[in-house]
Amino acid sequence: MKYIFGSATAHKFQGREHDVIIMSTVLDSSWSAEKGGGFVDEACLVNVGVSRARKQFVLVTDNELFQKNGHHVHELLRYIQYNTLDEHIINSQIVSVFDLLYKNYSNKLDTLKSKLLYRSRFMSENIIFTALKEILQEPNYSHYDIAEQVMLRNIIRETSRLDTREADFVNNGASIDFVIYNKQDKKCTLIIEVDGFEYHENNPEQLKRDAVKNSIPDKYAIHLLRLATNGREK
Numbered sequence: 001m002k003y004i005f006g007s008a009t010a011h012k013f014q015g016r017e018h019d020v021i022i023m024s025t026v027l028d029s030s031w032s033a034e035k036g037g038g039f040v041d042e043a044c045l046v047n048v049g050v051s052r053a054r055k056q057f058v059l060v061t062d063n064e065l066f067q068k069n070g071h072h073v074h075e076l077l078r079y080i081q082y083n084t085l086d087e088h089i090i091n092s093q094i095v096s097v098f099d100l101l102y103k104n105y106s107n108k109l110d111t112l113k114s115k116l117l118y119r120s121r122f123m124s125e126n127i128i129f130t131a132l133k134e135i136l137q138e139p140n141y142s143h144y145d146i147a148e149q150v151m152l153r154n155i156i157r158e159t160s161r162l163d164t165r166e167a168d169f170v171n172n173g174a175s176i177d178f179v180i181y182n183k184q185d186k187k188c189t190l191i192i193e194v195d196g197f198e199y200h201e202n203n204p205e206q207l208k209r210d211a212v213k214n215s216i217p218d219k220y221a222i223h224l225l226r227l228a229t230n231g232r233e234k
Helices: 007-014 033-042 043-050 065-068 072-081 097-101 105-114 123-136 164-171 197-201 204-216
Strands: 002-006 018-024 052-058 143-153 177-180 188-195 223-228
Touching: 043 052, 043 072, 052 072, 097 105, 097 123, 105 123, 123 143, 123 177, 123 188, 164 204, 188 204, 204 223
Parallel strands: 002 018, 018 052, 188 223
Antiparallel strands: 143 177, 177 188
16 A cells, blocks of 8 residues: 655554555755755654554655655655665655746746646646647657646547436537547547646546546547646646
């Protein structure tokens, strides 16, 4: 079993164990992160994270920040570096495009921000639309295009495979955030939904609607990809 938590939830995790623990310090090298480092860099938080892993412990952090300003996390980093194989230490260059939703973000996202296409009232959708347009300009994907806010009934035109609730969902104007389709035959290849935390994960009624929407493309062998703005895989 795998469990992922940030430093803010570590206190609640005492007394529990999982096979794999992934701990994120949820901070980078920005000025505001340096000010918040004291909260994260507590001995009890680090101890809870490490001691609750039965088989594997994974630390996701900003190495530079805690090398300069940390103590307990810094010592943990040193321990990992000196007591594990190099292949187990990964210096990732990956950042979430949804970091643009916040005040502080990696300068790696500056280029994307400068190209943002404002097509929606939701910033998260503008970010994904821009990123997808960039991807589709690559030669390997040049035969695909993207459409926004597509009615589900324009994709699922024959509803015999659906139950009554699913068919009603299609016929009552449900839409998809983004559709990737083949330019030649206009066939839908992938549908993408962008899920904000407050509107989706913190909303029981929306979760029920999401479950219905998830079941529909599956019955037609159409892949649905949900992109959560809090960065967790759906």
